[in-house]
Amino acid sequence: MKKLVFVIIILLVGFSIYWFKFKNADVPGGPKTEPLKTTKHSLAFNNNLDTFMSAYLNIKSALVEADSLQAKQAAIKFLVLADSLKLDDLKKDTAVIFETANSFLNDVKANAESLVKQTTLMDMRQNFSGVSENIYPLLKTIHYEGKTLYWQNCPMAFGEGKEANWISNTDEIINPYMGKKNAEFKATMLHCGETKDSIKAL
Secondary structure (H helix, E strand, C coil): CCHHHHHHHHHHHHHHHHHHHCCCCCCCCCCCCCCCCCCCCCCCHHHHHHHHHHHHHHHHHHHHHCCCCHHHHHHHHHHHHHHHHHCCHHHHHHHHHHHHHHHHHHHHHHHHHHHCCCHHHHHHHHHHHHHHHHHHHHHHHHHCCCCCEEEEEEEEECCCCCCEEEEEECCCCCCCCCCCCCCEECCCCCCCEEEEEEEEEC
């Protein structure tokens, strides 16, 4: 009798260990949840995106130089390219990726349109910040395939504690919010900031 009770106890302990250790394990051969994946984009898509990003970098350069006229002209060209940026390649991935990318692109255009209407460099830089904040997740969403870009940050772009970000094609900090002709700091804050992330081709 004692032997039978001992065997039952051993079986119960063994089952309890199995249950707690393996109850959350994947069932072999069962379906596994995987992250969303995109396929490689077409050459035309990547070329259009490279041109689009070059236009963005032209806006950044104009703001570095504190050239409001050049910034507006660059933003107008950027808007034309944004309108012609076809995201149809993303339709072969998932509806979520396509719709999310379109949402970010629409916000990019809205901020660029506002930038063109501004009359002061400060307001232009505010809108440029909005453009940047939406291009960054756009590139992440579509799985950017171009040359490495850098997500950079200025901790005091609009005053103490008021940070802003931008994208650069170099890891050198050349701050479009402080620029070369800042009213208070002149060019001493041109290299103020840090690289927070890199956007690399997958």
